[in-house]
Amino acid sequence: MSDPSVSVIVPSLDEAQNLEAVLPRIPAQYELIVVEGARFHRTTSLVQRLRPDAHVVEQTRYGKGNAMACGFAAASGDVLVMFDADGSADAAEIPRFVSAIADGAMFAKGTRSRGGGSDDITQLRRAGNLGLTLLTNILFGVRYSDLCYGFNALHRDLLPVLDLPDPHPVDGGPKWGDGFEIETLINVRVAVAGVPVREVPSHERRRLHGVSNLNAWRDGRRVLSTLLRERRRAGANLAASDPLRRADVPLAVRGQHPMP
Template identity: 55%
Template sequence: MRSPDPRISLVIPVLNEARNLEVVLPSLPEVHQVILVDGRSVDDSVEVAKRCLPDIEVVTQTRGGKGNALACGFARVTGDVVVMFDADGSAAPEEIPLFAKTLVAGADFAKGSRFTSGGGSDDITRLRKAGNALLNGFTNLLLRTRFTDLCYGYNAFWSDIIPAFGLPPTELGRESGRQWGDGFEVETLINCRIALAGMKIREVPSFERDRMFGTSNLDTFRDGIRMLRVILREYGRSWRAGRRERERALPGPDTVVES
């Protein structure tokens, strides 16, 4: 039974974001749990986080990449609702209650969108916007979804659906190498899998702010190709699963078919 007053856990991946954390963390609303997942920062990100929020839970991710960071954070969640929150200042903390309200109203997954009515962005370039539109349209065509902003990472969901994401095990250490789903493709991977699982997705208008300090680790072309591969792989996986279901439904040699 899902709570009408859910406990909220924030999962914040961090890699050298000390200057941003000084501004972002004090602006957060009071929530049940804040988990900072550190990618072995070489600045004082962890020290700044502990100073700003003494109760913050700090986790060191087991491999590299945003996907692995999120998976490590999800493994530590104790709340009813999980919010994926970026540390660079682009996500508006005041939108968190709207995400939670959308879930309480019946959604399994609250999908932030910069391109639905009420949303917007100060940060997205024309190239990224065009790439997002292409990937978005391709996904909607193949998976019969109605996403308006496939690649946006500000999302929230009930913690009980985490197993449906099927993310790579966090127990595999750095020596195992990067796994599929460890990088920026993770958001596309999650969106595809929850859609194919038939979960209730509701878009939430969201405004993306400019990154405050530093530069993004996102590579438009490289990560765009990885996202395209995610879409094709998930479509293929779904098609093969559907074929197996159809084959199981066919009458076997010992099956009597009523006429």
């Protein structure tokens, strides 16, 4: 893919103070989608002041997963970049992710290992992430190095394969995948689909202001539940001859995948 169009999706739940620093750093040539968390309606005027070219979308339910699904639905780019609003992601790294997609990957997976790093992760979260990453590799036959990291990019053609919860369901109730487990859900469904994956080294900074909504124990359990649910789902789909697992689709994330 040569010179792909890029959309950067920024989910924001009461991150106004951080957006002041984050939004001006995102390159103007990228489409910018800011997803406003439910109940926080001060984002629109702030974004209009900081980046008049940006689009503000209000999420339809609660949770980061729902915010990302709403952002994906509103974006028009060939490459969709998942970018946190707390200042932990470095906008200067976005071209690395875009380049990975342009070079043939369907999913560019950020990693704080294998050349990356973190100024923010605690020892508890590091240990939990390592254990969950190893379990993912065992259950799904992949070689991921960092499961629980939110800085990623994907080709928009991958969206139907991911089958994320509809941001506009009839009943409007909470769905599995609406929370912090969204990164795990995407990583696992990418692995099951067998599309080309490239890990991109990334350095996570400390959040600029405020306190993270992430809870290591609660969200760790939710990630673990996601892995077990997705393993059962993958088995059921395979038994039903799911076309995403048909024999002519190379399992690019296994064995000979392009990860470093």
